[in-house]
Amino acid sequence: MTWQPQRDFIGYGNQPPDPQWPGGARLALNFVMNYEEGSEPSFDDGENFSETGLSEAHGLNQMGNGRDLAAEGMFEYGSRVGFWRLVRLFEERGLPMTVFGCALALERNPLAVAKIRDNGYDICCHGWRWIKHFELSEEEEREHIRRAIASLQATMGERPLGWYCRYGPSVNTRRLIAEEGGFLYDSDYYGDELPLWQLVEGKPHLVIPYSLTNNDGKYAGWTGTSDEWFSFLRDAFDMLYAEGATQPKMMSVGLHMRLVGHPARAVGLRKFLDYVQQFPDVWITRRLDIARHWMQKHPFVPDSAL
Numbered sequence: 001m002t003w004q005p006q007r008d009f010i011g012y013g014n015q016p017p018d019p020q021w022p023g024g025a026r027l028a029l030n031f032v033m034n035y036e037e038g039s040e041p042s043f044d045d046g047e048n049f050s051e052t053g054l055s056e057a058h059g060l061n062q063m064g065n066g067r068d069l070a071a072e073g074m075f076e077y078g079s080r081v082g083f084w085r086l087v088r089l090f091e092e093r094g095l096p097m098t099v100f101g102c103a104l105a106l107e108r109n110p111l112a113v114a115k116i117r118d119n120g121y122d123i124c125c126h127g128w129r130w131i132k133h134f135e136l137s138e139e140e141e142r143e144h145i146r147r148a149i150a151s152l153q154a155t156m157g158e159r160p161l162g163w164y165c166r167y168g169p170s171v172n173t174r175r176l177i178a179e180e181g182g183f184l185y186d187s188d189y190y191g192d193e194l195p196l197w198q199l200v201e202g203k204p205h206l207v208i209p210y211s212l213t214n215n216d217g218k219y220a221g222w223t224g225t226s227d228e229w230f231s232f233l234r235d236a237f238d239m240l241y242a243e244g245a246t247q248p249k250m251m252s253v254g255l256h257m258r259l260v261g262h263p264a265r266a267v268g269l270r271k272f273l274d275y276v277q278q279f280p281d282v283w284i285t286r287r288l289d290i291a292r293h294w295m296q297k298h299p300f301v302p303d304s305a306l
Helices: 069-093 103-107 110-119 138-156 173-180 226-243 263-276 287-297
Strands: 027-035 098-101 122-125 196-200 203-207 249-256 282-284
Touching (some): 027 069, 069 249, 069 263, 138 173, 173 203
Parallel strands (some): 027 282, 098 122
């Protein structure tokens, strides 16, 4: 029988494992820049509409089918301008980040690829294109996974070790990732605050949960201010940091170049970066490092997978 995802409403319960983060940190904090611009549905790539998701056009439904030049420009802003603003904020503070990179998007911006590589950001594969994998057939999805790996191998100089779909995976995604081999983890899960193991067709597979809550997606179709977004992230951090005194935690923060890359919104990110750097016992790190740490400190034990 082909492996299928199973729901789990219990998880670690009230006895989560001690992550044993480096230096005894209370909290592992990972920032993720989603690099999608240039891989979204578009006329150039064969669709009959322009993507508006997570942009100023989100929810406006101005055109439906047809080429939306305004929406195209909003995506191009992320690649042309927003990317560089976010990178500068992290460079100025000497902070690492993870890039959820869509392979085709990175092919189309060699300057960004060089900067990502030079700065040592880790790449988690965000698909060949920024499309909904749950709409693909199994064979189509398998081909997209293989094309994405080959593309990132060529642009980045090494294959990706992590995987994350647009919004949600298909029922086949995790099985296909495990079948392909070479991945250390996927992040297609929102149901926990710590990494966890699953058995996928009899083989151990690591899941590093992600967050759509601590995410600048809140800005899509919303007129909130940078102060409000900063306060939201700060409150999440404060709660997790306090809890981490006895039960260390993990926090993911999702960023999109075409959203938080705009000046007024970037101010909220700048405030948050400066805020968290004031605290001791916080491990600001890459997603790949979290995966490798978990595999070392919490290796898979048969019959223990959630």
